[in-house]
Amino acid sequence: MDNVDIARRFEEVADLLEIQDESPFRVRAYRTAARTLASFGEPVAALVEREGARALTGLPGIGKDLAGKIVELLETGELPLLKELTAKIPETLVEMMRIPSLGPKRARLLYDTLGVETVDELEQAARSGRLVGVRGFGERLAATILDGCVKRRATAGRVRLADAEAQVEPLLRHLRGARGVLAVEVAGSLRRRKETVGDVDILVSARQGEPVASRLFSYREIQHELARGATKCSVVLRSGLQIDLRVVPPESYGAALHYFTGSKAHNIALRTLGVNRGLKINEYGVFQGDRRIAGQAEVDVFRAVGLPWIPPELREDAGEIEAAREGRLPELVEVGAIRGDLHVHTTYSDGRDELAAMVGACKARGYEYVAITDHTQAVRVAGGLDASGFREQARAIGRLRRTIDGITILHGAEVDILEDGALDLDDATLAALDYVVASVHSKLTMPEPAMTRRVLRALESPFVTALGHPTGRLLGKREPCALDLPRIARAARDVGALLEINAQPERLDLCDIHIRLSREAGVRLVVATDAHAVGELDFMRHGIDQARRGWCAAADVANTAPLAELLELIGRRGRAATAAPALRPATATPTRRRAPA
């Protein structure tokens, strides 16, 4: 039972308590504890073993009672409270509660009056008209609920960040055309760069709300309206994405931006700081009595409670407020700091663009280096290379190095980690490469101990530079494989291997929590696109978003280093001596090659 498992149990308890109309503060206590656990870098089991159960009460939001429940879960894997709660009401009500407009109260009411227990039953009840007539339910609410059931089936609730962003850009441009608009900005989880978003919050600064609302409702992609108020509107786009729009006057814009960026937990924590200073913080400003003392700029809201500005990516109430107070906020890595892409495919395997095109595109981006990392043969669908294939590619890269200057080409591979942890390429071939990404592509459902052993064995190879897309997850499609990530991180640190933050929008693997945990374990990370075409080199920014959510500074990311430093870094592995000849042409100064035209 790891931290995330325990956190999940606590969330379940919170949901069930809420449905049973328990004290909202008790509910919140479980949610706070769940968040603390989910983002805690070390397994709590290890903490308990080392310092005893009492140490748990040192964690934020965990007191004597919850510490006891954690220990109980660690020892027995069971939580009697959870059993007690599910004996009283079905767990499936929790799913029902996720339907928009249905909360704990209404879910409970429908269960009590109609015996509705699941989302499917809810949908049937809505279709048959049985909802109307239940106290507090009219035609409109029934229709909204039915719509929510259908949508839930279609989208499973959340949209990938990159997809949401692509839909929002044109809408933002549309809104900027409204009369009297001073500023338009995205807030919410999109601004926090969360990997998936439930809906999109847009904030507009303007004196008058009505022209902005009219402008919104004239947008052609709108499917239907959910709410239309003087300062707050909600619509659903044809794609199913929900947009919430808020209009505030300029003197409140900063406060509103902070407010609607969230996260909710971060806001609560910040407001509590305000309360302690006799301040009231809401979306209109920071108030001392009736007097507004801040609100125009976001930074002033933080200043009012004695904090520096905190980047949106960190606002999860996961230690950022404490770090800000103590001056420990990291200076987050930016996409402009990236000096090269270290995971790139070409037509040698399953890439869609030729070697020269990929290298040229990297050079055009201003990169100092690129690692060409085609698949090995185990990945048959990808047309992976064998040893002779890599020798042939090496010759092609050699020729290209003589004709292109200004960028250093590292010859690499994305070598498959086989079922037993062996690598899909012989040592001699691996030794001739400059950069080796080792990745799992098959048998992703192995149990955790076996999968962990498999990856640990791969990391033992002195030729492995980085572990590629470590958990193999595909957002919304495939769960991460069972892997003892903290252990992998420690092993990577000990052997000097890098952990990859794969920037493919559907991977974003590692996730934010694992990145932070790895960083804190002292592992160096690498943000790489895994590009299979020139256009995918743009994915770098998605990987950087993820790195920032994981508290990474530039120094935590290997490919922000200049070439010489990078080579030193990856050369720390045992293969430095053998790899040196292969690197020599790559490190030659550009002036020794082609003369400038």
Add this chain to the structure above:
DNA sequence: GCCGTTTTCGGCCCGACTGTTTTCAGTCG
């Protein structure tokens, strides 16, 4: 259920909007 430079008891963030109901509860962020 947590927490404490107001406190070990009594607080616990704050407001907009909807739909339903005749003054407000529920939901949402």
